[in-house]
Amino acid sequence: MKDLYLVGSLPWWVIALVGLGTGALLVQQFLSLKQRLALGQSSFLVFLRTCVYILLIFFLLGPALVDKRVTKLRRPLTVLIDSSESMAFPASSKATQDGKPGKSRLDLVREKLLNGQEPLIQKLNRDYDLRLYRFGTSVEPISPGSLSQLKAQDEGTRLLELLPRAATDAGAQSGILLFTDGITNGDQKTLDGTPALSVPVFTVGVGETEGFTDVRIAEVRAPEFAFRGREFKIDLTVQAYGLKGKSVPLYFNRGKNLITSRPVAIDSDSFEQKITFSFNPKELGTHSFSLSIPAQPGEQITENNHKEFKVDVHRDKIRVLTLSGSPAWNYRFLRMAMKQDPLIELVSFVFLRTPTDTVDVPDNQLSLIPFPIDDIFLEELKNFDVVFFDDFSHRAYFNPVYLERVKDFVRDGGGLAMLGGFRSFDSGGYAESALKDVLPVELDNKGRYQTQATVRPVLTASGKVHPITRLGKDAAAGRFESSPRRPRRDALVCERRRRGHRLAAAYHRPLRQGPHPGAHDR
Amino acid sequence: MDRRNFIRIVSQSILAASLLPNRAAYSQEKRPIQFVFAQIKYRGGDWNPHPLAVTPLMEELMQRTSVEAATAKHEVAITDRDLFNYPFLYITGKYEFEPFTAEEVEILRRFLSYGGFLLADDALGQQGYGFDMALRREMQKIFPGNEFKRLPSGHAALRSYYLLRRVGGVRIVNPNLEGITLGNVTPVIYCQNDLGGAWERDQLGKWTNACTPGGEEQRRDAFHLGINVILYAMTENYKDDLIHVPFIRKRLTRTS
Numbered sequence: 007m008k009d010l011y012l013v014g015s016l017p018w019w020v021i022a023l024v025g026l027g028t029g030a031l032l033v034q035q036f037l038s039l040k041q042r043l044a045l046g047q048s049s050f051l052v053f054l055r056t057c058v059y060i061l062l063i064f065f066l067l068g069p070a071l072v073d074k075r076v077t078k079l080r081r082p083l084t085v086l087i088d089s090s091e092s093m094a095f096p097a098s099s100k101a102t103q104d105g106k107p108g109k110s111r112l113d114l115v116r117e118k119l120l121n122g123q124e125p126l127i128q129k130l131n132r133d134y135d136l137r138l139y140r141f142g143t144s145v146e147p148i149s150p151g152s153l154s155q156l157k158a159q160d161e162g163t164r165l166l167e168l169l170p171r172a173a174t175d176a177g178a179q180s181g182i183l184l185f186t187d188g189i190t191n192g193d194q195k196t197l198d199g200t201p202a203l204s205v206p207v208f209t210v211g212v213g214e215t216e217g218f219t220d221v222r223i224a225e226v227r228a229p230e231f232a233f234r235g236r237e238f239k240i241d242l243t244v245q246a247y248g249l250k251g252k253s254v255p256l257y258f259n260r261g262k263n264l265i266t267s268r269p270v271a272i273d274s275d276s277f278e279q280k281i282t283f284s285f286n287p288k289e290l291g292t293h294s295f296s297l298s299i300p301a302q303p304g305e306q307i308t309e310n311n312h313k314e315f316k317v318d319v320h321r322d323k324i325r326v327l328t329l330s331g332s333p334a335w336n337y338r339f340l341r342m343a344m345k346q347d348p349l350i351e352l353v354s355f356v357f358l359r360t361p362t363d364t365v366d367v368p369d370n371q372l373s374l375i376p377f378p379i380d381d382i383f384l385e386e387l388k389n390f391d392v393v394f395f396d397d398f399s400h401r402a403y404f405n406p407v408y409l410e411r412v413k414d415f416v417r418d419g420g421g422l423a424m425l426g427g428f429r430s431f432d433s434g435g436y437a438e439s440a441l442k443d444v445l446p447v448e449l450d451n452k453g454r455y456q457t458q459a460t461v462r463p464v465l466t467a468s469g470k471v472h473p474i475t476r477l478g479k480d481a482a483a484g485r486f487e488s489s490p491r492r493p494r495r496d497a498l499v500c501e502r503r504r505r506g507h508r509l510a511a512a513y514h515r516p517l518r519q520g521p522h523p524g525a526h527d528r
Numbered sequence: 529m530d531r532r533n534f535i536r537i538v539s540q541s542i543l544a545a546s547l548l549p550n551r552a553a554y555s556q557e558k559r560p561i562q563f564v565f566a567q568i569k570y571r572g573g574d575w576n577p578h579p580l581a582v583t584p585l586m587e588e589l590m591q592r593t594s595v596e597a598a599t600a601k602h603e604v605a606i607t608d609r610d611l612f613n614y615p616f617l618y619i620t621g622k623y624e625f626e627p628f629t630a631e632e633v634e635i636l637r638r639f640l641s642y643g644g645f646l647l648a649d650d651a652l653g654q655q656g657y658g659f660d661m662a663l664r665r666e667m668q669k670i671f672p673g674n675e676f677k678r679l680p681s682g683h684a685a686l687r688s689y690y691l692l693r694r695v696g697g698v699r700i701v702n703p704n705l706e707g708i709t710l711g712n713v714t715p716v717i718y719c720q721n722d723l724g725g726a727w728e729r730d731q732l733g734k735w736t737n738a739c740t741p742g743g744e745e746q747r748r749d750a751f752h753l754g755i756n757v758i759l760y761a762m763t764e765n766y767k768d769d770l771i772h773v774p775f776i777r778k779r780l781t782r783t784s
Binding site: 360428 | 560562563591592593594595596615643687688689690691712713748752759761762763764766767769771772775776779
């Protein structure tokens with residue numbers, strides 16, 4: 007549709023004056039022409055001039071032609087269809103004539119939207135700007151054509167979390183049509199406290215609660231990792247429908263082993279109870295836990311009676327065991343360093359007295375304690391990460407058989423550090439012990455422990471980048487930070503490094519017999 | 529056997545015995561020294577009132593414990609370059625000594641803050657005078673605001689080897705030890721009972737000073753304390769570790 011508008015900016019009285027002036031001029035011209043020409047000719051010429059003047063006045067009025075095209079906009083409508091697993095439940099608790107369960111809740115929704123001469127979905131699509139979504143734990147757009155293939159397979163319904171988002175996305179002047187059975191199991195239990203929805207929501211409920219029985223374990227909250235020896239908690243929610251007055255057992259298992267169980271008394275038709283279990287892990291590694299409630303008579307879905315989760319059990323600290331052959335500055339400064347590190351838990355034993363030392367007081371006036379050999383080597387060793395043999399020889403204190411346990415400990419991934427001293431390496435008799443297989447150096451079984459030569463350990467290329475020997479700025483220059491100026495005179499004698507081990511530091515013998523090993527890494 | 533033969537045999541036996549390797553000397557040669565008793569030389573006063581005190585203590589230390597020690601003390605000035613090679617320092621004296629220089633104060637502060645240990649021993653035994661006054665004055669400069677405080681009876685230094693209930697020395701001026709504690713450790717321990725005087729023997733092996741009023745038991749307490757302080761310096765709060773606590777508590781209960 008086109009409309010003509012006069013949009014000239016001249017005031018109307020100016021136009022009127024121009025019109026009047028033009029009329030007067032035409033009269034004057036007609037009278038003038040009539041004296042010279044015939045009446046017909048004069049009239050024709052005045053007519054032509056009149057047309058020209060009218061045209062000029064018309065343009066003075068500012069004519070504008072507006073082409074109006076009207077398009078009718080459809081209001082947006084968001085249709086949300088619940089596709090969670092509960093929508094696969096029968097819409098009615100009553101069985102069909104042949105004894106089979108009736109249509110599912112989703113079937114009912116499909117029937118409502120797709121059946122009929124003019125299906126509702128088509129009607130809605132025609133009258134509204136239709137936006138069709140399925141939802142469960144998330145919202146996904148679907149086409150009207152795919153509605154017939156929609157399956158109830160979402161593992162939960164986060165309706166209360168998703169609805170505000172859908173309302174925001176729907177935009178102004180729109181509405182939401184919601185098809186759901188109303189079962190939600192997201193974190194949010196109510197819309198209280200959330201801002202009012204900006205669009206109206208029309209809910210179409212499907213299914214019925216009468217006769218529906220279900221017990222489910224929902225909302226299991228367990229840590230992904232825990233620390234050995236420290237109790238952690240598992241929070242869960244048990245929900246039940248249609249089981250009022252019953253008591254169901256709840257089992258808490260680790261793997262197949264029952265940890266504990268407790269009865270849950272259901273005191274209402276729509277029952278919900280929060281329960282907390284606690285567990286103190288004693289072993290490291292990944293542990294599988296499960297919570298389960300046996301299927302109840304008449305329960306239509308039993309998959310939700312069981313929940314599994316895994317917890318990684320870590321050490322909270324690096325546990326270090328040190329065995330020192332005697333009090334020494336070695337031990338003192340090692341202890342200081344470890345005690346200052348909050349990530350290290352130190353258990354140390356210092357042998358303050360040897361069998362040949364005599365004391366002048368009864369034993370009960372000494373602070374010495376017996377070395378718990380069996381506890382350490384047979385039971386507790388596996389709970390440590392690193393064992394230090396600090397100038398310590400087993401010979402005076404226990405049977406070398408216990409060193410087999412240390413060897414196994416190292417082969418299972420434990421760390422072993424042997425610090426020098428006359429009780430270390432071969433002077434400690436380790437050349438013939440089980441530890442010879444796990445030490446990074448080969449021992450010559452000559453009982454030597456010390457060279458009298460002045461030596462200066464120098465880091466090898468590996469040693470400069472190894473985390474143990476990369477101690478500070480001087481490490482880059484190939485010298486130990488701890489002794490930048492003083493050469494060491496107490497170097498231990500080891501014949502050679504074991505094949506397959508990296509050499510971290512070496513010193514040169516005065517006789518130029520080649521480098522000797524200092525520290526190694528496998 | 530006539531008298532001449534008897535004298536010859538005895539003389540030969542004595543000579544042979546003197547040539548046999550002494551067990552302690554043998555182990556000294558074979559085993560590296562783990563502990564050196566270093567004594568501070570300072571200006572003024574008398575830094576060495578008991579020159580022979582250390583050897584008996586070191587012999588006792590090696591006889592009673594697994595520590596291999598040098599029998600002779602090492603004398604060291606605070607400004608000596610090798611001071612930090614001797615983590616255990618001993619300072620004693622009778623009289624007031626000259627104030628430490630700013631450099632000495634700074635060196636001792638670093639030494640004690642980073643793992644060094646100082647045993648102070650008042651050989652005069654006069655509180656507020658002489659060595660006691662000078663030591664407190666200098667320690668106040670080293671650790672301002674951190675004064676000597678009495679060590680509690682459960683302090684690790686009193687349990688590091690012997691379960692001590694008494695503090696020995698030549699005279700009991702103070703029945704308790706005092707110390708300066710930084711965090712969990714006590715790098716300075718001070719005894720006012722003249723421990724060195726109780727440890728000292730003369731060249732003939734006789735005790736130089738009588739211990740009063742407790743006599744030889746008081747001297748034994750002084751040796752026990754010396755050993756405990758050395759082991760405390762070398763093991764820090766080892767005896768405060770949880771594994772020791774029930775044993776020590778049980779023994780203290782039984783013997784009390």
